[in-house]
Amino acid sequence: MAITLTHYLALAGALFLTGMLGFIIRRNALIMLMSVELMLSATNVVFAAFSRHWGNGAGHVFVLMNFAVAAAEAAIGLAILVEIYRRRRSVNVDELKVLME
């Protein structure tokens, strides 16, 4: 069976769902960040699939932009995480509820 656009969309949807579930279920900030990376990667697959479907390279440009956003997100997120760990000795997001109290 030939691989159509729908297959790629299904794969990307499943990956996005996995990342979203990981973001909600896991309480470890490191793994939550990794789940966000997984979600961004799923959107990259959609961009590339549609780019080939239309025969238009614009999707590749936006995948490149997504790479930069993912890199920036990882750098800032991890910097915040290190700072939180330095103060609270924990990366469990359930224990970070200063603003709630």
Place this chain on the structure above:
Amino acid sequence: MWESIIFWVCGGLMLLSGIMMVLSRNAVVAACWLIFCFLNAAGIFAILSAPFLAVLQVLVYAGAIMVLFLFVIMMLQAPVLEAEQRRRSLWLGPAMLLPVLATLVVLIGWLRGPLNLLPAQPLPDDFGTAQAVASLLLNEYLLAFELISIVLLVAIIGAIALGKVERKLPWR
């Protein structure tokens, strides 16, 4: 033929390693699964006739970003995963709603009939090569290129400001 083989192998492994990343207890193990997932994503890009993106996926994602993650995990050096299991059940219920909702969306789409798209367009000869992407990036999408540089600049400044030990920022 080759496309379907590579799609099923790389796509299946990508999904599997994503699920293993979410489920693994140890953060280092999770990072390794995610690296494997990104390597398979490079395979998916390769069959989508985007060789430049496949190379960048390995270089940027599996190389730079995941090394950053592993570096921070090693630096924190904590048994970072203790005391996580306690509260997990609290979030499991709402999270289980997500697959149900996603299935609902897919079903509604299914009932509305097939995806009403124009047929696939023929690809230009140099589709997806570094040359073609660079030419688009520097002519038509110059604004996106400049935006990328601003995003990266802000990220650099933010990371430096967050990482400073003594807080002597100008606005304090």
